[in-house]
Amino acid sequence: MSTYVDLTEPSRTRGRTRLRAAAPWYVHPLEAPAAWERLRAGRAGLAFAVVNVSDGPGPATDGCYREALTGVATPLLGYVDVAYGRRSADAILADLAAWQDRYAISAVMLDRVPPRASGRWRLGVIDRLRAAGAVAVVVNPGCPAPADLLHRADVTCVVEEAWPQYRSRPVPPAGVPPARVWHLVHACPPEQQPAAHALAEAAGAGLCWTTAGRLPNPWRTLQEDQWDR
Numbered sequence: 073m074s075t076y077v078d079l080t081e082p083s084r085t086r087g088r089t090r091l092r093a094a095a096p097w098y099v100h101p102l103e104a105p106a107a108w109e110r111l112r113a114g115r116a117g118l119a120f121a122v123v124n125v126s127d128g129p130g131p132a133t134d135g136c137y138r139e140a141l142t143g144v145a146t147p148l149l150g151y152v153d154v155a156y157g158r159r160s161a162d163a164i165l166a167d168l169a170a171w172q173d174r175y176a177i178s179a180v181m182l183d184r185v186p187p188r189a190s191g192r193w194r195l196g197v198i199d200r201l202r203a204a205g206a207v208a209v210v211v212n213p214g215c216p217a218p219a220d221l222l223h224r225a226d227v228t229c230v231v232e233e234a235w236p237q238y239r240s241r242p243v244p245p246a247g248v249p250p251a252r253v254w255h256l257v258h259a260c261p262p263e264q265q266p267a268a269h270a271l272a273e274a275a276g277a278g279l280c281w282t283t284a285g286r287l288p289n290p291w292r293t294l295q296e297d298q299w300d301r
Contacts, residue, residue: 157191244276
């Protein structure tokens with residue numbers, strides 16, 4: 073059974089909210105066994121990790137993932153693709169059910185979310201997920217989001233972009249606590265990652281993940297050791 077804690081619970085250092093790591097954990101257990109062991113033991117220093125079997129829970133149970141996700145101490149979210157509004161609410165709910173049934177994960181990260189109603193996407197999908205047992209719903213439009221989305225989701229990723237663009241752009245969202253704001257930065261050299269973390273904090277984010285990995289699959293480069301405390 074996977075564990076879960078309040079994703080919005082801030083970590084504090086000397087009276088201020090400390091930036092926490094939250095990772096798209098998109099590497100297969102067989103490709104990075106040492107990193108997965110750190111995840112299992114809760115030693116990766118993460119607020120949460122998003123797992124992605126095959127752009128979601130996949131068509132069937134993956135035995136490697138099922139074993140790797142058993143007894144994990146790090147809070148886990150299952151990846152669900154909204155496809156910019158092309159997927160129906162029923163398909164999104166079916167992915168939640170698959171994560172629950174196959175891997176005992178009841179929190180989800182909705183990826184490729186339109187910042188506003190588009191296609192089949194409506195904010196009411198979040199309410200339907202909660203009614204179906206989702207204990208947390210994180211959304212990733214990857215860009216500045218309107219207040220109704222920011223306040224409906226538990227956490228919102230408001231930036232997902234490469235370091236050269238990121239360092240000149242983040243703007244703090246108004247009226248949202250840092251613990252509910254997530255930044256994702258790729259193509260960021262290791263020596264620049266402390267600067268990226270500082271910029272994320274200054275831009276009102278309480279959650280961040282940086283990687284030197286590049287498109288099309290930057291999140292397959294974990295670099296989880298950068299977050300050792």
